[in-house]
Amino acid sequence: MLDKSTRIFVAGHHGLVGSAIWNNLKQRGYDNLIGRSHKELDLLDPQAVKRFFDEEKPQAVVLAAAHVGGIMANLQYRADFIYQNLQIQQNVIGESWKHGIEKLLFLGSTCIYPGEAPQPMPEDCLLTSALEYTNEPYAIAKIAGLKMCESFNLQYGTNYIAVMPTNLYGPNDNFHLENSHVLPAMIRKVYLAKCLSEDDWAAVRKDIGLRPVTMKGTELRVDADSSEQDILTVLASYGIEKGRVTLWGTGAPMREFLWSEEMADASVHCLLNVDFKDVVENTEMKVNHDGIREIRNCHINVGTGKQLSIRECAEKIVKEIGFQGDLCWDSTKPDGTMLKLTDVSKLHRLGWHHTIEIDEGIHRLYEWYQKGICINHKEEPKA
16 A cells, blocks of 8 residues: 555546546545646656656656547557557656656556457457457557566566556546547537537537537638538538437447546556555466466456447437437448457456446536536647
8 A cells, every 4th residue: 555645646647547546546645646747748758757757756656648549540540559659658667667666557448458359358368369450559559568567567576557447438538529439429429419409509619619620631620610501511520410410330339338437446446455466366377388377467457347339328328418319320430349348357356346337427427528618628639
């Protein structure tokens, strides 16, 4: 257990994951936290990261900073996803080791698992077959991060814990129409379609005034001052129309969703109460043909162990928002991984279970989104 006075650096403390962990630590009485915005500290710059560790002297690190996005972003910006995430991890984990950090928590993603992994996905199915193509570069970067933690632990006796959260949603989510993850994107699309259906142009302009939208493949960008026709044209390119909203894919893929504040609670639980030796004890290891015990797959899945289809999730959002129009699907667009349920038995053995189910979570996120309309959100997500 880390002392309440421990100086903890939360990398990425403004993001969905980092902000939730920051708040959870605060609620537990950990007030000696260090956070830096992207402008204050560029984690891609090794010299800047070294100076930060030299000057601030953190005693523990939470690496929640990452370059993230949805299917389209992962397809279009493959080099950015692998380069930026590898660079962030190399800099932060490397300087943590050089500066004798006593405890580090690395945040990954369950997209590290094969595209056709067994369901539910246990930690030991890692690297057993091909990754899903759409997010392969991001997944490879996250695999490298967890293997860095595992390797430093084995070679240098460090105490770095890697957790792999499932699909997250919650306060401070990104609602960018192209680069956000599926659940917040659906909420915003359905909300805007509802506003158009009700001719509530004040609400539409308020929304896009705070989150301007650019039409894909063009330079046409709309905000609160744009003409109605331009707004309709741009929103239609994202499947948002009066009386109808069109979502990507078939709606058939199954997804597991975890409320971000619960992910934070599970992560902080692991940071404070779980050591590398505990993970090794709770991970089945094989002895190879040379008689060597293979210590691997020491990461921890973080999720609910429950799933529903994207279509079911969309229908719940439509009901929550009160949209009376048509919900349509564009099957020419990719579905991504069809099945992606995590096996959370290791997490349960280590002492943590979720409590917030999807219906309550959607209600909470839509409430937050309506309040968050008063908050200025940048169009592009930052690491």
